[in-house]
Amino acid sequence: MNYRGYYSDGVTAQRHPVRVMLSSNALSISHADSNQLLASWPLKSLQLSEEVYPGQPIRLQQTGEDARLTLDEHTILESLLKVAPHLHRRHLAKTPMGQQVIFWMLVLAIIVPALLYGIPKLAGPLAKIVPHEWERTLGESIVEGFMAESPACSSPEGDKALEALVAPLRAQVALPYPLNIQVIDNTETNAFATPGGNIVIFRGLLTFSESPDEVAGVLAHEMAHVIKQHPTEGLIRAVGFSLVFSALFGDASALMSAAGEMGSTLLTLSYSRDAEKEADRIGLQLLQQAELTTTGLKHFFQRLQKAKEELPESLAILSTHPMTEDRVKVAASYINTGKSALDPVQWQHLRTICPEDNNNKINGL
Numbered sequence: 001m002n003y004r005g006y007y008s009d010g011v012t013a014q015r016h017p018v019r020v021m022l023s024s025n026a027l028s029i030s031h032a033d034s035n036q037l038l039a040s041w042p043l044k045s046l047q048l049s050e051e052v053y054p055g056q057p058i059r060l061q062q063t064g065e066d067a068r069l070t071l072d073e074h075t076i077l078e079s080l081l082k083v084a085p086h087l088h089r090r091h092l093a094k095t096p097m098g099q100q101v102i103f104w105m106l107v108l109a110i111i112v113p114a115l116l117y118g119i120p121k122l123a124g125p126l127a128k129i130v131p132h133e134w135e136r137t138l139g140e141s142i143v144e145g146f147m148a149e150s151p152a153c154s155s156p157e158g159d160k161a162l163e164a165l166v167a168p169l170r171a172q173v174a175l176p177y178p179l180n181i182q183v184i185d186n187t188e189t190n191a192f193a194t195p196g197g198n199i200v201i202f203r204g205l206l207t208f209s210e211s212p213d214e215v216a217g218v219l220a221h222e223m224a225h226v227i228k229q230h231p232t233e234g235l236i237r238a239v240g241f242s243l244v245f246s247a248l249f250g251d252a253s254a255l256m257s258a259a260g261e262m263g264s265t266l267l268t269l270s271y272s273r274d275a276e277k278e279a280d281r282i283g284l285q286l287l288q289q290a291e292l293t294t295t296g297l298k299h300f301f302q303r304l305q306k307a308k309e310e311l312p313e314s315l316a317i318l319s320t321h322p323m324t325e326d327r328v329k330v331a332a333s334y335i336n337t338g339k340s341a342l343d344p345v346q347w348q349h350l351r352t353i354c355p356e357d358n359n360n361k362i363n364g365l
Contacts, residue, residue, distance in 0.1 A: 010066025139196030158353025213296025
């Protein structure tokens with residue numbers, strides 16, 4: 001039987017629409033349009049990437065691999081369990097019963113008063129109890145919600161340029177989930193990170209940036225936010241009880257169903273000055289470790305500072321990443337010994353990664 005879904009190779013952020021065929025010993029994944037075979041996964045190597053709950057996509061992967069397969073049809077699980085009995089169907093829609101319920105009631109009786117008065121202060125520690133797979137799923141759901149209005153940009157040369165930009169920085173980062181970076185077709189000058197390692201770059205940021213090194217600097221800054229779990233902390237501060245209680249009770253279904261709506265919440269959050277300074281510091285260190293120039297982030301900050309003075313409402317990124325003179329000075333203080341992130345040809349490919357009609361608008365044609 002054939003099923004439809006999306007395949008990510010775990011190396012680039014691109015998602016391919018695919019057809020999936022299940023046989024007695026393998027799962028064959030072919031491109032939906034060309035029928036080109038992208039992967040064949042032995043059933044014995046399959047595992048569920050995360051818990052399964054009603055109304056949400058099913059995500060599969062091979063043991064030890066980053067490539068992932070996303071399917072909306074839950075009926076495939078019934079067929080899979082017949083030929084791959086090592087898989088287990090796990091739902092999160094039920095609250096633990098018996099002694100577990102009594103235990104958590106006692107826990108809640110102790111922590112609820114603290115949460116009522118201390119969600120902002122406790123956001124950091126609470127972010128660390130959210131399971132990594134939940135962060136990952138939550139982040140993917142937020143990105144999917146954005147892509148409904150602003151689709152992902154992709155072109156053969158643009159994808160290569162994006163990966164060339166990302167790879168040196170990704171190599172410096174150790175996380176419990178892969179980093180996925182995408183460009184979306186949105187004219188706002190912005191970029192944001194979600195829980196679970198997703199970073200979204202708006203087309204408008206590529207238009208505003210004068211060099212690939214500015215984009216690399218912003219990307220390193222957003223990676224730092226991911227490393228320090230700032231997006232998860234921000235969501236806890238904004239929607240704290242639903243996220244924390246779901247983590248405590250093991251009931252993520254309601255939370256995940258609302259994840260798409262949290263995307264707009266994420267874009268209205270402003271990180272604290274301390275969080276921004278921390279992301280600046282770590283981002284600049286990532287650039288140095290990757291042997292990339294740090295001048296790009298300095299120039300980007302200087303231009304944002306000027307834009308803030310001349311056109312305070314012009315750039316969306318200023319509302320989510322407030323600019324201060326101290327941040328500009330810190331970026332300027334780092335010794336620049338690295339190389340440029342991309343050559344001129346790669347930079348042009350990246351800037352034109354979105355559809356041609358939109359690129360014409362970018363270039364004023």
